[in-house]
Amino acid sequence: MTRSVYVTGIDRGDGRQVVELGVMELLTRQVDRVGVFRPLVHDGPDRLFELLRARYRLAQDPATVYGMDYHEASALQAEQGTDELVSTLVERFHRVARAYDVVLVLGTDYADTQFPDELALNARLANEFGASVIPVVGGRKQPVESVFAETRNAYRAYEVLGCDVLAMVTNRVAPDDREEIAARLATRLPVPCYVLPDEPALSAPTVAQISHALGARVLLGDDSGLARDALDFVFGGAMLPNFLNALTPGCLVVTPGDRADLVIGSLAAHSAGTPPIAGLLLTLDEVPSDEILTLAARLAPGTPVVSVPGNSFPTAEQLFSLEGKLNAATPRKAETALGLFERHVDTSDLLSRVSAPSTDRLTPMMFEHKLLEQARVDKRRVVLPEGTEERVLHAAEVLLRRGVCDLTLLGPVDQIRKKAADLGIDLGDCTLIDPATSELRDSFAEKYARLRAHKGVTVELAYDVVSDVNYFGTLMVQEGLADGMVSGSVHSTAATIRPAFEIIKTKPDADIVSSVFFMCLADKVLVYGDCAVNPDPNAEQLADIAIQAAATAAQFGVEPRIAMLSYSTGTSGSGADVDKVREATKLVRERRPDLRIEGPIQYDAAVEPTVAATKLPGSEVAGQASVLIFPDLNTGNNTYKAVQRSAGAIAVGPVLQGLRKPVNDLSRGALVQDIVNTVAITAIQAQTPNEKASQQ
Template sequence: MTRSVYVTGIDRGDGRQVVDLGVMELLTRQVDRVGVFRPLVHDGPDRLFELLRARYRLGQDPATAYGMSYEQATALQAERGLDELVTALVDRFHAVADAYEVVLVLGTDFAGANLPDELGLNARLANEFGASVIGVVGGRGQSAEAVADEARNACRAYQDLGCDVLAMIANRVAPEDRDAVAELLDRRLDKRHGLPGYVLPDEPALSAPTMGQIAHALDAQVLLGDAAGLARDALGFVFGGATLPNLLKALTPGCLIIAPGDRTDLVLGALAAHSAGSPPIAGVVLTLGIVPDPGLMALAERLAPGTPVLSVRENSFPTAERLFTMEGKLNAATPRKAETALGLFERYVDVARLRTLVSAPSSGRVTPMMFEHGLIERARADKRRVVLPEGTEERVLRAAEVLLRRGVCELTLLGPAEQIRKKAADLGLDIADAELIDPQTSELRESFARRYAGLRAHKGVGFDLAHDVVSDVNYFGTLMVLDGFADGMVSGSVHSTAATIRPAFEVIRTRPDAELVSSVFFMCLADRVLVYGDCAVNPDPDAAQLADIALQSAETAAQFGVEPRIAMLSYSTGASGAGADVEKVRRATEIVRERRPDLPVEGPIQYDAAVEPTVAATKLPGSRVAGQATVLIFPDLNTGNNTYKAVQRSAGAIAVGPVLQGLRKPVNDLSRGALVQDIVNTVAITAVQAQQPAPATAATPASGSAPSPDGTDRAQKGSRS
């Protein structure tokens, strides 16, 4: 039977969408097919469903997600009674439930739709749907005692109506009251009702309208500003009626300046302050329909590229009246708000406990979305610090904001601090919680130079040369990892693979239990996640090295929730072919079996026999791996690199990696075409790798590892284009 979760409240204004989004995130971590059903909907597209559909790549037809409109429900109940209304909604719910493993039900919004006893209707529907209830109450403007009482009373009301209540959540609670409300709920809910209560503090960024929403609501003309600027949150309002020095004193981070269109001195002054990062503003609204001279607007655009400047016909007072009543909304056009909402939910809700209470049926496979969610959850569970050398790169900054909002890890960004702050301000990004370090001026540069010179003395590197080398962001970041100032590093969005990983080969070096450094890609296909190795580092490994790559790849797969079933790939399957290349793979397979008899491995095997059950049934019947391989080991870099790119481009797969394995500490490379989500995933992978203890036999990083007899360090020199 389909498991359903019904998120509902008792009144409007509870900000329940944060909980809806958090529960959807929780469900999609467990199962592949999650449906959404909203019994009653207002006219027009439902913004929350559109957000869920876009964020979680739902294939659900929007027409199936809704029961009926509030107007239809009111008329049906008036004409034919409540039972007829409930019957109609139950029928439409089951049409969704039959198609999905789990259904998230979004309760009614208590928006004055002339439905008597709306709480009772939600309780009745939850029972008829066989859904468990997560109740939400709003705490804005209420005392701690009042919020706790309301949550307890709401819980009792739903339970008295026969509902299976999983948890109660108090949302939009004053931050200073959050702990007090949590303590009260713990006493009043857990002991009396045996269920948890969670408290989410009010988050200004969630209720703040974006500049785009303001432009739409005011029917404003957008004089300046790009899409990123229009996505900024307006966290407060400052009215420009004073002189420029007094206005500048009143500015706060994220504020919206409202000024008459003829006060160009205020506009230019505020934009200049934004450009300097003191403080970054959301934008400017010019009133009275007065548009400044084009030359002044051109100057304004150069001062703060992307910052929105809007023009409205009304004067300041009616404009302010409309702004004060506006509230930001979660929708598909506000992905940054969604990240903030999820970060809030996951910070203050015991997600592991709630997942146990929901007890959705677990899927037997790892889907791409489940893989991505699992990365974020595991990284957050034991936070580590990751250094990002490319701190001035736009995609890196956008990824940094997502990582910080979600609380995935702590971050250090390298580069000139003022340049990073200005770039973030121009993009409207909040990276205030990131550590900023400029390698050129950092006090660590001297000690890192001495450290590097000592490690590379066998290559003739002295202090002066080392002092220059460590000013490079990738070398500086790698040395931060080596000396414990960071737990891992991710680079490569604008640097070559060689520039990213050469410092790691030189100073971090291989683990004592690893033959070499190798890599894998996590290939996120439509219905599964496969692990490809090695597609980035080793050009032509011999049999022993190929076996080591297989063992490392199996360990990495297991570490990230993919059950390892290893396919040692070749152009021949089983005993059907011969030749040096096939014999290398056959010998590597034997070595894997000798070293790890517990691991299922098959080789030599062709790709189609490894992943397609019908082909496997013909070529290798009875194999534990054929047709269901999850770890695919390529015989050389040429084959692996071309195959991963072919699958990525032809099958639309998401390729996460390369993820390096075999290093003492984690350093990972990005594709120069990496998207923001690719960077987020790679940083999360790096943070999870950093959680793993070093092998007991590892030497201390300070000692380094000796060069091999030919004078090269123990790592292969292949590189990915």
């Protein structure tokens, strides 16, 4: 039977979209087929469903998502009664439920509706759907006693109406009150109550949303700039020195368009990062001259400058009535929302309460979710040497907002701050270090000179070497100042991993450093090795790669069933290449008799059960291999790229294995999500260090 979760509320303004998004994240982490149903919908676009559809790649037909609109529901209730309304909605819900393993139901929003008792309607629908309920109570600008009472009353209301209440969520409370409210509710409710603090970045409108609401004309700025949150409004009227002192981080500057001094002064302050602003809103329909706009564009590329015809007072009235919304056009808000949810909700406990049906399938999205969740369990610090690279900065923002790990960015600090400000990125508590000026440079030079003395490296030469961001980052890992490193988005593989070979070196039980890719197919994840490091491994090295790959697979939730690939299966072929694979298989069995392994075996026999039944009947690996070891780099690299491009697989990696401490390489074509995944993998690798690995 389909399991359903009904997220509802008791009034407007509870910010429950954060909870709906968070629950969807949990459900898609556990099952592949998740449906969405909203019993009643207003006219116009459904911002939250569009966000869910874009973020979770939902294939559900939007026409099946909605029961009916509010006008139709009110008319049906008035003419035929509540029972007929509920019956119709139940029928439409079950059309969705039959097609999915789990359904997330989005309750009514209490906004401009004609229902006299909307809470009771939500409760009845939840019961008729057979759905468990998560009520959300808004606590914004309310005292502790009021929030406490409303949450208890909401629980009682849904319980009395017969609902299966999974948990309560109290949202948007004052941050200073959160712990007190959570402690009091924990002792007075029989179900968990998760208390989320108010997050200004979620309620802050983006510059794009402001521009749309005010009908503003965009004079300057790109999509990234328009996506910035306006955390505050600063109205310009004072002389420039006083005005600059009033600027706050993330503020939207509102000033008459003829105040060129304030326009240039604001953008100059933004460029210097003191402080970074969201953008400028020019009033009175006055537009600066072309010369001023050209200078503005050079001072702060991408920073939005928009113009409205009204004067400052009516503009201010409109601005203060606006509130940010989660939608498909605000992915950064979605990351903030998920980070907030995951920090303050016991997601493991909530997921166990949902009891969604488990599945043996491991889809790419489920794999990515599990990476982030696993990294969060025991947060580590990862150093990113390419701190001025735009993709790295965007990835850093996602990682920080989601609370995946702590980060250190390397590079000229002023350049990093300026680049982040230009992109509208909040680096939060991220540590910034310039290797060229760091106080660590001297000690790192001495350390590196000792390590490479046998190669004739002097302290003077080492002083220059360690100013390189990859060498500096590797030394941070070696010295315990970071737990892992990820580089390669603008550096070659050699530039990324050579310092690791020289400084960190291999584990005592590893003969070589090798790599794997996690190949995320439509319904499973395979591990490919080695596709990036070793050109032509011998039998001993191939066996070492297989053993390392099995350990890596297990660490990331892929049960290792190893296929040692060749152009022949079993005893059907001969030759030096096949013999090498056969010998490597024998060595693995001798070293690790606990591992399930087959080889030599062809790719089709390794992954396709029908082929395996013909070529290797009775094998416990053939047809269901999860770890595929290629005989050489030429075969492995071409195969992973062919599968990636032809089958539409997501390739996560290369993930290096065999090093004492984790260092991973990126493709120079890596996307932001690729970087996020690789950093999460690196953090996970650092969670279970081998005690011997830390020894010098």
